Amino acid sequence: MPHIAIIGAGITGVTTAYALLERGYSVTVLDRHRYAAMETSFANGGQLSASNAEVWNSAATILKGLRWMLRSDAPLLMNPKPSWHKYSWIGEFVGGITRYRANTIETTKLAIEARKHLFSIAQRENIAFDLERRGILHVYHDKAGFEAGLRVNTLLQQGGLDRRPVTADEIRSIEPALQTACYGGFFTPSDATGDIHKFTRGLAEACIRRGAAFIHEADVDTIARSDDGFRIGWNDVASHDAGLAPRHELQADGIVICAGVASRHSQACSTTASTSIR
Ligand SMILES: Cc1cc2nc3c(=O)[nH]c(=O)nc-3n(C[C@H](O)[C@H](O)[C@H](O)COP(=O)(O)OP(=O)(O)OC[C@H]3O[C@@H](n4cnc5c(N)ncnc54)[C@H](O)[C@@H]3O)c2cc1C
Structure with missing residues (x-):
């Protein structure tokens, strides 16, 4: 089945992952935090x-x-x-x-x-x-x-x-x-x-049980079209902070951007990829 990369492990990314898994897709979720639901989906009005x-x-x-x-x-x-x-x-x-x-x-x-x-x-x-x-x-x-x-x-x-x-x-x-x-x-x-945080974390675990991969501490900064889909690039957050910043890349057939609205990177990524989501 096609492999879909999801950027962002807030409630939007994790529910998207769950819906795609239910339809038989292979899914990888990337987030710059160590765990799911650490930004807006950490705490809201409930x-x-x-x-x-x-x-x-x-x-x-x-x-x-x-x-x-x-x-x-x-x-x-x-x-x-x-x-x-x-x-x-x-x-x-x-x-x-x-x-x-x-x-x-x-x-x-x-x-x-x-x-x-x-x-x-x-x-x-x-x-x-x-x-x-x-x-x-x-x-x-x-x-x-x-x-x-x-x-x-x-x-x-x-x-x-x-x-x-x-x-x-x-x-x-x-x-x-x-x-x-x-x-x-x-x-x-x-x-x-x-509690949105508990829900999202619980659902992320359910996604992992259903075969999704979660890559945390991945600060995605590039999305490029390739012949057979998309290449997503990121720096490892921990190494980045230590000044080492090794690059990582992932190949996917499709991308869904669920990166929230607040961050510099999510805006950059959304602008680059808004025409690329399929
Ligand atoms: C004060 C407040 C109260 C609210 N109350 C309610 C409520 O009572 N009920 C309700 O239904 N909604 C409420 N909401 C809205 C709801 O909480 C949000 O709509 C929801 O949490 C957004 O989830 P999200 O997954 O879209 O974004 P987020 O939870 O912010 O997730 C985005 C994720 O993308 C990741 N990310 C971003 N850029 C990158 C990058 N470049 N590389 C890697 N990862 C990246 C971030 O680390 C983050 O984990 C409230 C919102 C606020 C602000």
Whole structure:
């Protein structure tokens, strides 16, 4: 079977490896860390939620983003310094506003399917990841926020999600630890929480049991086309730090880049290889 190299052993790389193995491919996963799930997939909000499927492409997000630029405690902050990449991305983001409703409904459907897959993989591979299937509550402190939430809820329900409005009293009975005053909220009983790092590490072990190779401490910096596929090159991280930097190479029939978004190398590799993924 074709040999596929996957760059990045976060949740995206490891779930991709698992899906390819299930389809009979031979798989090698490369990551610059010693273990899987050591960057974004090390710790996140822990939500396995379809209730957060509302897409961000809306005028309200733009206004919120502009207001946040004036706050020192903003949850998200954009540096206005111009770059072509940043402003073309903003252009695409704004262009997506016209598809806000349709995309929110489709994303909800996708999230429900993804959640179902994740639960069934965890069960099949016996992965312990502190899964709590007790639902997720969204809480609103004022009427205006709640009513905006109601409009979003209609779209989530159109996507097939069981998510119902709840009163302040119901919120306190669902979550007795929540004692602050609130106006109302929404409860999604089918949502859950879990530890992304434990899940990804458990799934990486399942991939190894199914025959995948994991090469760690491999800082991939080149991807080149060859006659029979791709050549992927990297330095060994430990030797690199010691100033020795021996080169390694791997031949593959196809590549999937799952290198996250934050790193210099992942951006370089994505740019080089985005037309090469097959
Ligand atoms: C604060 C926060 C909270 C979040 N909360 C939630 C939540 O509650 N629920 C949810 O579903 N999602 C949440 N997310 C999103 C989710 O955690 C991420 O989308 C997910 O972890 C991304 O996984 P990834 O595999 O794409 O990237 P990563 O986990 O970052 O993996 C990328 C991997 O690629 C490797 N890599 C990169 N470049 C190279 C290279 N050149 N050579 C070798 N290896 C390389 C890195 O070492 C890394 O291991 C949250 C995100 C954040 C930031």
